[in-house]
Amino acid sequence: MSGANPPADGADRPPLLALDGVRKEFGGSPVLRSLTLDVAEHEVVVLIGASGSGKSTLLRCINLLEPISDGSIRLDGEHITDPRVDPDRVRRRIGMVFQSYNLFPHMTVVDNITLAPRRVHGRPRAEAEEQARELLARVGLSDKASEYPDRLSGGQQQRAAIVRALVNTPRLLLLDEVTSALDPELVGEVLTLVQSLRADGMTMLLATHEMGFARSVADRVCFLDGGRILEQGPPEQVLDAPEHPRTRRFLQRFAEGGRL
Amino acid sequence: MTAPLDDPRRHDSGGGPPVPGPAEEEYRPSPLQREREAYLRRQTVRSVLIAAASTAVVGVALAAAVLGSPGWERVRATFFDPDVALDALPEVAAGLWLNLRLLVFCALGALALGLLVAVLRTLRGPVFFPLRALATGYTYGFRGAPLIIVLYLMTFGVPGLRLEGTPSVLVLGGIALVVTYGAYIAEVFRAGIESVHPGQIAAARSLGLTYRQAMRHVVLPQAVRRVSPPLLNDMVALQKDVGLISLAGPIDAIRAAQIATAETYNFTPYIVAGVLFILMAVPLVAVTDRITVRAARRQSADGAR
Ligand SMILES: Nc1ncnc2c1ncn2[C@@H]1O[C@H](COP(=O)(O)OP(=O)(O)OP(=O)(O)O)[C@@H](O)[C@H]1O
Numbered sequence: 001m002s003g004a005n006p007p008a009d010g011a012d013r014p015p016l017l018a019l020d021g022v023r024k025e026f027g028g029s030p031v032l033r034s035l036t037l038d039v040a041e042h043e044v045v046v047l048i049g050a051s052g053s054g055k056s057t058l059l060r061c062i063n064l065l066e067p068i069s070d071g072s073i074r075l076d077g078e079h080i081t082d083p084r085v086d087p088d089r090v091r092r093r094i095g096m097v098f099q100s101y102n103l104f105p106h107m108t109v110v111d112n113i114t115l116a117p118r119r120v121h122g123r124p125r126a127e128a129e130e131q132a133r134e135l136l137a138r139v140g141l142s143d144k145a146s147e148y149p150d151r152l153s154g155g156q157q158q159r160a161a162i163v164r165a166l167v168n169t170p171r172l173l174l175l176d177e178v179t180s181a182l183d184p185e186l187v188g189e190v191l192t193l194v195q196s197l198r199a200d201g202m203t204m205l206l207a208t209h210e211m212g213f214a215r216s217v218a219d220r221v222c223f224l225d226g227g228r229i230l231e232q233g234p235p236e237q238v239l240d241a242p243e244h245p246r247t248r249r250f251l252q253r254f255a256e257g258g259r260l
Numbered sequence: 261m262t263a264p265l266d267d268p269r270r271h272d273s274g275g276g277p278p279v280p281g282p283a284e285e286e287y288r289p290s291p292l293q294r295e296r297e298a299y300l301r302r303q304t305v306r307s308v309l310i311a312a313a314s315t316a317v318v319g320v321a322l323a324a325a326v327l328g329s330p331g332w333e334r335v336r337a338t339f340f341d342p343d344v345a346l347d348a349l350p351e352v353a354a355g356l357w358l359n360l361r362l363l364v365f366c367a368l369g370a371l372a373l374g375l376l377v378a379v380l381r382t383l384r385g386p387v388f389f390p391l392r393a394l395a396t397g398y399t400y401g402f403r404g405a406p407l408i409i410v411l412y413l414m415t416f417g418v419p420g421l422r423l424e425g426t427p428s429v430l431v432l433g434g435i436a437l438v439v440t441y442g443a444y445i446a447e448v449f450r451a452g453i454e455s456v457h458p459g460q461i462a463a464a465r466s467l468g469l470t471y472r473q474a475m476r477h478v479v480l481p482q483a484v485r486r487v488s489p490p491l492l493n494d495m496v497a498l499q500k501d502v503g504l505i506s507l508a509g510p511i512d513a514i515r516a517a518q519i520a521t522a523e524t525y526n527f528t529p530y531i532v533a534g535v536l537f538i539l540m541a542v543p544l545v546a547v548t549d550r551i552t553v554r555a556a557r558r559q560s561a562d563g564a565r
């Protein structure tokens with residue numbers, strides 16, 4: 001656990017990510033309302049909540065893929081939702097992994113991974129490929145480097161997508177339901193990877209419907225309801241002893257299926 | 261590993277993992293399979309024979325009708341005279357060289373223009389409104405305008421302005437073809453761009469690529485691959501339409517055939533030009549077919565997943 005313990009001055013430093021009163025509307029109907037959330041460096045925060053509660057929207061707003069309707073988002077103390085800030089430069093510090101992987105189908109795995117290092121960071125191909133191959137070896141995909149994404153299983157594609165997001169050495173990693181398109185046997189592969197990232201001290205904000213996943217990686221679980229964070233705390237607290245009736249009702253459904 | 265994970269959408273595949281059997285011995289098709297293959301072979305042979313026979317019947321009937329018709333001798337003499345064909349061939353072939361060069365120039369020009377217009381039409385935001393409006397107006401206007409009118413306007417109208425440095429009629433005619441075909445091709449490209457899943461742009465942007473980089477490295481390569489069959493089809497159509505340049509005066513294959521016809525009062529030179537045009541199209545058509553088949557195969561592979 002290299003960086004899992006915050007440095008001694010951690011308490012004085014601003015959080016890595018700070019959302020303040022964030023509101024997001026789609027065509028007049030609010031999806032996020034006055035949402036406030038801090039994520040400290042090396043912290044892993046898991047968002048849970050019913051389908052349509054705004055988890056994906058929140059992650060997309062943080063990555064500036066969606067403009068917010070009100071409030072502010074800060075990364076490393078910088079107001080990233082300020083219109084004067086160049087969104088491309090902000091995104092280079094944030095990695096994002098999507099539910100449906102979104103690998104580029106016309107490129108090999110290694111080209112997928114080295115696209116941003118080469119085009120955005122201007123690194124030479126050989127150097128970028130070496131780093132990509134190292135990371136691929138770490139996630140057990142050494143032999144798939146030259147394959148096209150459609151020749152990979154879902155779990156392999158998702159691991160490749162995570163490597164692609166990591167190769168930029170982001171400050172913050174956003175993961176949107178990275179296991180929900182996978183068969184149960186493949187979920188483990190991705191989960192192991194996320195846990196090893198956590199051990200390395202990667203700051204992560206992730207959305208999931210899998211309470212087992214939430215429990216095993218989260219420092220903090222946030223229950224999203226009606227565009228607000230209704231309840232948050234350590235996983236044992238939120239998942240096992242929720243305070244709010246709505247949280248209880250939401251978790252009830254998982255408990256009934258024996259999936260808590 | 262972690263605590264057992266539970267997927268709410270778990271779907272049991274039913275059979276469980278395949279049981280690893282003993283190493284398979286030398287495989288030999290079962291009698292059932294051999295019988296099946298033999299039957300399929302017999303069916304194939306039968307179908308081929310039937311198709312060949314019916315083609316032959318139709319062919320013979322057509323030939324008999326044409327060759328036996330009362331006017332055949334005169335038609336043969338005016339359209340299929342080998343001596344006239346041989347005489348006209350050098351001029352018509354020389355004209356075809358012009359068509360070929362014009363085709364290459366117009367194809368590249370129309371593809372470049374089409375791509376540019378298609379990309380302009382995808383730009384969002386008020387800043388780009390004028391460009392977007394211009395691009396949209398262009399595709400609406402030129403897809404509706406008959407090529408022949410654009411051609412006349414360019415080749416007869418523009419020189420009429422008597423401006424300094426007006427290019428040759430050939431170049432003007434080429435421009436008419438480029439702007440007309442550019443409008444069709446822009447729409448093909450736009451369809452391709454829009455068929456690329458928005459998640460691809462989101463993924464590219466999330467990696468820090470700018471809009472331009474995302475377009476150039478992620479969206480356009482996928483779009484172009486998808487639309488290459490229809491694009492090539494447009495190229496085949498363009499290939500024929502470059503012959504319309506003859507209406508404006510330059511001596512291309514068709515114009516050369518017209519001149520030869522005027523001299524001999526025999527239409528065989530047109531047939532020569534037509535055959536040469538078909539020959540010129542054959543490679544393009546063959547490539548188009550190959551690429552279409554490949555694209556279809558790739559799509560079905562996608563769908564199977
Ligand atoms: N581009 C959009 N335009 C209009 N409405 C949208 C758009 N994106 C999301 N929404 C709406 O915002 C709400 C929240 O969607 P979001 O995808 O964030 O939910 P979620 O919590 O991620 O759900 P799930 O668990 O099913 O992934 C939904 O009601 C959705 O219809």
Ligand SMILES: [Mg+2]
Nearest residue numbers: 055056057177
């Ligand atoms: Mg979602």
